[in-house]
Amino acid sequence: MDFPPIRNGIDYLVSVVEHLDSDTCTGPREIKYAVLHLQAAAEVLLKSRLLREHWSLVFSDPAKATSEKFWASDFTSCGTDAAVERLRNICGLNITRKDAEALKNLGKDRNALQHYGLTHSAEAVESRAGTVLDFLLRFLDTQLLPLLDTQERESIEEDMSRVRSGLNTIDAFVNERMNRLRGNELKGATDSVLPCSVCGQWALAVIPNGAHCHFCGTDVSAEELAPAFQEFEPGHPVNECPQCCAPTLACFAFMDGAGEEVYYCFTCQARYNPQELTNCGGCGCLWPHEGDDDGTPQTLCGDCRRGIEEEELASR
Known part of the structure; x- marks a missing residue:
């Protein structure tokens, strides 16, 4: 068996797109392995770039790194979050907040799947996987593939083609589904739609006492929504609603043309312009x-x- 780190990471990505292939049955088993292998690919590829910088950076504590432990593979390596931080701060890579959040969410999915069971729908997993796959392909193209010699690049060319094709399939699925929703369930509802924290799509339509995502089917209570959007805009704390007195009034912008912020109660759907309240x-x-x-x-x-x-x- 010969699986150097970069080739190993790409092999995991091939497995991901195979398990999310829309032409086959995407059941619980396929979803499970898609999540596990996508997380494995992310870890391997991020650490491959750290290795190119210096081998000590893949240790959980670089201060305790020794060459003997490294060559013997006798050490605990850093996690994905730490790898992203080091790539930003030490290697100087521009990893956006959106990409970092996608990787963090993937890690949470993997942990939930391993220890507690994952309950996301197939649509949600495919959407989230597409975001991470897009980042990892860009990461490969800019940070890893240029470092390979001609023979190494030729050895992974076929697999890279399969992964790119798989991402195109996922993107097409997401775009087709969102276009259908915009013409039906979400038509004319741009002033009451939010990004779903599960699938990442702007398909979370608010309803009394919560919201429902038309893309992945997630239902969220008002009590869960208000703190979530408080996190998006830390300067606007959750307040009690003047109309229903529930602590579910938050300030944020719906998906409308102007992108103007409103105070909105996730319980009774009361809506106020910021200048109306004091x-x-x-x-x-x-x-x-x-x-x-x-x-x-x-x-x-x-x-x-x-x-x-x-x-x-x-x-x-």
Whole structure:
């Protein structure tokens, strides 16, 4: 057997596209091996680039690296997240946040599959796999293949062709499905559609008390959605909704033409423009701006106003 690192990584990629081949039955077993082999490919190829920089960089702790342990393969290697960080900070590679997130999500899928069971749909796995495959092919083209000699490149040429063809098939599947959804389920709904955290597609349509992804079928509760979009925009914390009082009001931009941010409640679907809300003068929560025309010097939420009224009654 002769599987040097780069050829080994490409062989894993061939297995991925074979298991996601739309002409065959993409069942639980195919999904399982697609995820496992894609994660294996990512680890092998990222570390192959680290090896080209210096062999000590593949150790989990480079400070404890020794050549004896390296040549004997007697060491614990770094994980994917650490490999990405080192490629950025030491090798100076431009790995985007989107690509890094795709690799991180793949690692979570692999761990869930190994230890807890993976429940994503075939559509979600194929979409996520396509994102990582696209990154790894670009990574191979720019960072690894140029380093191979002619004989090495010729030895992997056929496999690379199979992987590129497989990615084209996945992209075609995703594009066809999204185009169908835009003409049907998502038609005219651009002001209520969000990116799905499972499949990555802009197909998560908000509904009362949550959202449903028309691409991969994922259902998400309001309680899960609000913190997720708080993470997307850390400057806009989740608040209680002035209308239903649920702590599921977040500020973000839907997939509309202008991309303008709105405050949206994932529970009752109340929607506010940012200029409509201001901080309550009592507790600081967000509340529709009242102005001074009602005799109050500042905006007060319902709870604070009731508190003041009760205090006034008690003092009489």
